[in-house]
Amino acid sequence: MSIHTEISPAEAADRLAIRELFDAYATAADRRDAEGQKALFAENSRFIVFMDGPGSEASYALDGREALTPVFADLNRYEATTHFNGQSTVTLSGDSATGESYTLAHHLYTEDGVRTIMIASLRYLDTFTKIDGVWYFAERNLVVDWTETRPSAA
Template sequence: MNTEQQGQQAADRLAIRNLVDQYAYCADTRDAQGQMALFTEDTRFIVFMDAKSSEPTQILHKRADLFPVFDNLNTYRATMHFNGQSTVLQLRDDTATGITYCIAHHQTIKDGVQQLMIAHIKYHDRFVKQNEKWLFAERKLMVDWIENR
């Protein structure tokens, strides 16, 4: 790999990490449209509320179907998604795969009492570069466990 290729690969890895972080930022600022724009038109969004299950809880097959999922965050008073390690597993030209660890805090207030649901998540992603921009082609949201306080 020559210097130019190494530079491009480093730029691609940084752009992918920025994409992952932008997803969390949009979630926490309730920007459902901005969050949707991070996905390809024909994206696959697959939710496993139990990461050990072989059957997904929900499968969506296109960007337009993501709105209710992202808009549902408005049921919480506040959320905070902390992205941990994020690894690009394979990067080839305009495609990549990766995994990101996330701890997502979801706050509600019920009868004046704060309740906090903390989800420990791993995202398994397929990325594609379209028009010089990295997007999610597939995002598997795998909930390892949930803690309620």
């Protein structure tokens, strides 16, 4: 891992824009804005989910922005969600970039009369593309590192 002691204003702007993309994704998820969430992806993007942790086979893969709506709308089954974004790394290369980011995703729901919380530790392995000056997800790999499910005190 390198530490950037000196970067250009253009690189700083690109890094900030990609961080804002991470955050916009989480915000749209928590607001149940499936259309807004999918708008963060390039038209020919790919979304791959690994539910069984690192090194597992993909649980499913979706190709194209339009295929994302049902997956993002599936969050509506929860009473509430909160996604906390943590550390992230980004490697820039012109109008493309790669990155890894961490998220703790909290999901509240009621099952058999019991209010329940499911917490998932997620990592996103991303490829980004810059189109007409705007950064988008070109490929997003969601890796579920672990989950915890328990009754909620809330």
